[in-house]
Amino acid sequence: MLRPFEIHQPASAAEASRLRGALGEEAAFYAGGTELLLVMKEGLLRYAHLIDLKTIGGLDGIGVDATTGTLCLGALATHAAIERSPVVAERFPLLAEVERSVANVRVKNVGTLGGNLCFAEPHADPGPLFLACEATVRLEGAAGARDLPIGQFFVDAYQTARAPEEVLTQIRVPRFGPHTRGVYLRFGWHERPALGVALALTLDPRHTQVADLRVAVGGVTPRPTRLRGVEDRARGRGLDEVLASLETVAGAAAGDVRPASDLYGSAEYKGAMVKVFVRRAFLGAAARFNGSGG
Ligand SMILES: Cc1cc2nc3c(=O)[nH]c(=O)nc-3n(C[C@H](O)[C@H](O)[C@H](O)COP(=O)(O)OP(=O)(O)OC[C@H]3O[C@@H](n4cnc5c(N)ncnc54)[C@H](O)[C@@H]3O)c2cc1C
Incomplete structure (x- = not known):
């Protein structure tokens, strides 16, 4: 059974980070909730406060860095949105192909890429794909942002290098050259x-x-x-x-x-x-x- 909790709706990653800093271990970030609400229902984790990242504008965007051609995936983009994105289809069709086989319709429609990476469940698809593509992740806290190679982001099962008050905001995937196939x-x-x-x-x-x-x-x-x-x-x-x-x-x-x-x-x-x-x-x-x- 799900215990009562308070929802907070920040307008920016910096505000979300400050909230997590102030509320401490009683609080967790919340995106699609497909993992978080499950573990809370089972009583494995208890939080009195959930910080809803979906209220932060622009975190679900999917675009391309015009200078480098790098694919920029907002951490709040859902699996379904990535699978259907024309930008992904054009720039990185392999990712759309991978997303097609992830989970089921219910999970795809609300589960986010950022939630998948931050939960760091070992049986997941995007992690190994991004590792082979040498993607980087952008983490934002109240003090600023930092970019980390994905190989340094994953630490252990259910454990990442993200500090508790940092929000994963973006995943950046370099474009394959003309002589690379994945x-x-x-x-x-x-x-x-x-x-x-x-x-x-x-x-x-x-x-x-x-x-x-x-x-x-x-x-x-x-x-x-x-x-x-x-x-x-x-x-x-x-x-x-x-x-x-x-x-x-x-x-x-x-x-x-x-x-x-x-x-x-x-x-x-x-x-x-x-x-x-x-x-x-x-x-x-x-x-x-x-x-x-x-
Ligand atoms: C039935 C089922 C089948 C599945 N099958 C597959 C599969 O085939 N392949 C696969 O790869 N995955 C699979 N998954 C996992 C699925 O991809 C994840 O559940 C989903 O992507 C998690 O995203 P979410 O937005 O729901 O995360 P949430 O549940 O909201 O959050 C998960 C965790 O990440 C933290 N978090 C979320 N977003 C951020 C952020 N931006 N910054 C910092 N912390 C954050 C939360 O605090 C929480 O600890 C499956 C899951 C289910 C339930």
Whole structure:
């Protein structure tokens, strides 16, 4: 049962931050409420005050930085809004593709991207995708704003580098260059993914060499993790050579992640699945050089 609480409706991120500072641990920020109200109903967390971020104008905007081409996603943008956004469809179709498989209609219509990232539930899709894209997050407090690489934002399961009084206001995703293709593959049987692998493959202009590779996995470790060993085994090598030794390249994931057993599977099973999905994601990204962009 939900206990009574007081709702506060700030007009700016700075005001929200000041409110959180004044009310302390009795207060939490509130966006779509799809996670927060659930844990409050179950009595796992109790707050006497909820600070509603939806009353802050402009936090749900989706646009492009005209100078850099960076996609700027307001933290209050819902999954449904991102999925349907013409800007996302044009600038980063992979994100729209990922959002299509997130949760269900009810959660998509109210759940926000910022809420997803701040809750830091390990079985989530946007985290690994943004990690492979080297996105940054903007955090705003009463004293000002700071930008953080997403890799530094995720600290542990349900834990981020956000200070309690900081509001996540924006997620900034750099544009893929003309020789980069991305893929996100998720696997699972519950609503949330058991595993998600995001991969961004950059080839040289002749499309014969792997100029860069970024791979991230979610769901198998407490926080989304870059697979640096896999990346290092592929970077700088011929594409055909990597494709021919993909089993070995993907096998390097064993040194990158130590999966933890949970309700979604044993550590051993997850380790095997990571390898399978890294291989599939690489093949998928390579195939996109002959077809649609990502
Ligand atoms: C049935 C179900 C299925 C789901 N399936 C998937 C799935 O397939 N893939 C997936 O990735 N996710 C999935 N999710 C998670 C879903 O994406 C999140 O529930 C949603 O995005 C959270 O956003 P919210 O706005 O509702 O957050 P809220 O519940 O409002 O907030 C969540 C937490 O973040 C904090 N917070 C929220 N916004 C901010 C902000 N801007 N700044 C600072 N702190 C903030 C709150 O204080 C709270 O602690 C699922 C959830 C449910 C309930």
